[in-house]
Amino acid sequence: MKILVTVKRIPDPDEGLKFTGGGLDYSSHKRVPNAFDEYAVETALRLAEVVGGKDRLAEVVVLSICPQGQRQHVTQFLAMGADRGIVVDAEEDSLDTIAVSKAIAAVFKKEGADLLIAGKLSQDLEGNQVAQRVAGLLGVPQACFAANLAWDRAGKSLTVGREVDDGVEVKKIPLPAVVSVDLRIVLPKSVQNGATSPDHAYNEGPRLASLRGITMAKRKKVDVFTLAALGVASGGSEQDVAVAAPPARKAGQMVGSVEELVEKLTKEAKVI
Amino acid sequence: MSKVLVVLETAGNGVRSTSLPGITCGQQIAKATGGELHLLVLGADPAGAAQAVAAAGYGAKAVHVMASPALEPFTAEAWADAIVHAARTLGATHVGGTATSSLRDALPRAAALLDAPLCPEAVAVKSGDTFTRPVSAGRALLDLKVKGTPIFFTARGTEFEAPAAGAAAPVAAMAAPALNNLGVQVLSIQKTESARPALTEARVIVSGGRGMGSGANFAHLEKLTDALGGALGASRAATDAGMVPADLQVGQTGKIVAPELYIAVAISGAIQHLAGMKGSKVIVAINKDAEAPIFQLADYGLVAKWEDTIPRLTQLVSAHRSA
Structure with a gap:
């Protein structure tokens, strides 16, 4: 079993936005891994490892599109426990979504991977479409917005609980396949691989890299591909025409009591 | 002539209320491009829902209805193939709908199959190819111009009013293509049971x-x-x-x-x-x-x-x- 996990670096979402000349200036922003991608790597590691044993059930390969000299986030995920890395050497902001999806699909095929795990969206652009696109390009099943999953190794399938508008849908998909993960995939018992005890409770959230992991990361292999080698053009289907701050809300008012609040809501705002 | 195809989801013999903002967005694109609005109703037996949509009209040129047992329960795999087939058959220039969990799942897959761009979570239509969408947790509004045919979009439900009904539109049956759901099975849907209105619909x-x-x-x-x-x-x-x-x-x-x-x-x-x-x-x-x-x-x-x-x-x- 080979699991490919897509990871992206984004401008730190906790830093304020800088609007300059009709655009956003991220030049001074620290770049950090997208949180959903950390969840995706954690998901892959929980599938691959057997807690309390030495077996590895899968190889976990992290894939990122970024300038090859700026792949600290890839090293970070190798330190977390991924087995090796692949970098597609390109300035990620210069690619459109179509090109990103094609590059990922090309690597998936080249690697002969069985499963792609992606974060459901990146916190900066919130596209929420790459996993779906890659599944379509590969002609394989998809389970998006996964809140939990169980791997049936004998049946070569995954049973995935998906966050949908009116609840949770449980979808069974044969491998190879694409999964995108939502927040709750990192709850203590969200991922079951049939080998780690179902009672094992992980710490919530993505794991931290251990000191040993950090040392090991430097020795792990990272392959570098170019877009051309993958047969993908950078694409020009998307263009940012303008960026603006959303209009500010009208200043509000503080009230001193529940009675005053109800008075305002009934007489002024007229909403109850 | 542009043809804007809006994909609808059904509930019983009607359209889901969450689908309505997508129609409004489609109307605005049709208006901006001087084109036609087409509606697409998918399901195992969606005739009743299609009739209800057609009666309300919404300014649509036609309500297309495609029936196949493979379309229920919803899977992104079958829906994407159905949407691709409809878009090709009609020569759609735009394809979209409300950004529900189902269409967020199926439309990008369909867009990839047609090598087409998609503008996600549009909150306003600037022109036939430019849409405003929030980014970075709503801290910025981006006007995104997309190039390709067709142009896919999802419309954020909270940002478009429900469309006004209009003159009745004709219903047009469209034969379903062979739909291959690739062996996926929907085992259950654990619905949140509540006597209260849905969060996305509550006043x-x-x-x-x-x-x-x-x-x-x-x-x-x-x-x-x-x-x-x-x-x-x-x-x-x-x-x-x-x-x-x-x-x-x-x-x-x-x-x-x-x-x-x-x-x-x-x-x-x-x-x-x-x-x-x-x-x-x-x-x-x-x-x-x-x-x-x-x-x-x-x-x-x-x-x-x-x-x-x-x-x-x-x-x-x-x-x-x-x-």
Whole structure:
């Protein structure tokens, strides 16, 4: 079993936005891994490892599109426990979504991977479409917005609980396949691989890299591909025409009591 | 001539109310391009729903109906193939619908199959190829121009009004292509059962945060919610702490809502939460911490503990509504 996990670096979402000349200036922003991608790597590691044993059930390969000299986030995920890395050497902001999806699909095929795990969206652009696109390009099943999953190794399938508008849908998909993960995939018992005890409770959230992991990361292999080698053009289907701050809300008012609040809501705002 | 194809989801013999904003977005694109609006109804036996849509018309040139047992329950695999077939058959220049969990799942897959771009979560139509969409948890609005044929879009449900009905439109049957769902099985859908309106459709929402302290304390908010005839929501901090079910979460990674009245109780107001509710018409914040960021956004703020306010507020609201 080979699991490919897509990871992206984004401008730190906790830093304020800088609007300059009709655009956003991220030049001074620290770049950090997208949180959903950390969840995706954690998901892959929980599938691959057997807690309390030495077996590895899968190889976990992290894939990122970024300038090859700026792949600290890839090293970070190798330190977390991924087995090796692949970098597609390109300035990620210069690619459109179509090109990103094609590059990922090309690597998936080249690697002969069985499963792609992606974060459901990146916190900066919130596209929420790459996993779906890659599944379509590969002609394989998809389970998006996964809140939990169980791997049936004998049946070569995954049973995935998906966050949908009116609840949770449980979808069974044969491998190879694409999964995108939502927040709750990192709850203590969200991922079951049939080998780690179902009672094992992980710490919530993505794991931290251990000191040993950090040392090991430097020795792990990272392959570098170019877009051309993958047969993908950078694409020009998307263009940012303008960026603006959303209009500010009208200043509000503080009230001193529940009675005053109800008075305002009934007489002024007229909403109850 | 542009042809704007809007994909609808059905509920029984009608269209799902969550699909309606997508029609409005489609109408605006058709208007901006001087083109036609086409509606697409998919399902195992969607004839009744298609008739209901056709009767309302919505300014559509036609309501296309495609029936196949493979289209129910929903799978992204079968729906994407069906949407691709319809887009090709009609020569659609635009394909989209409301950004529901189903269409967020199926439309990007369909777009990839047609090597076409997609503008996700549009909140406004600037022209036939340029849409405004929020990015970075709603902190910026991006005008995105997309190039390709067809142009795919999803419309954020909270940002488009429901469309006005118009003259009846004709129903046109479209034969379903061979649909291969690639061996996927939908085993169950665990619906959140509630007598209250759905979060994304409620006129009033009462949301609680980590400051509620425990799941049991949410019973106080439920009473207020019911007195207002609204829906109950929560911040991610509250759902992560296991106080209430995850599907009550409002925010960038939960539900995006825009009710007429949003009452945030014991919610500090993290950016991710604000991204999910800042479109609300009137926002009330009740928090004991006067420095909580939620007050920056609130129309009415009350610095107080929920314990000291919610029971009294419930009482006054009940009295007002029964008066």
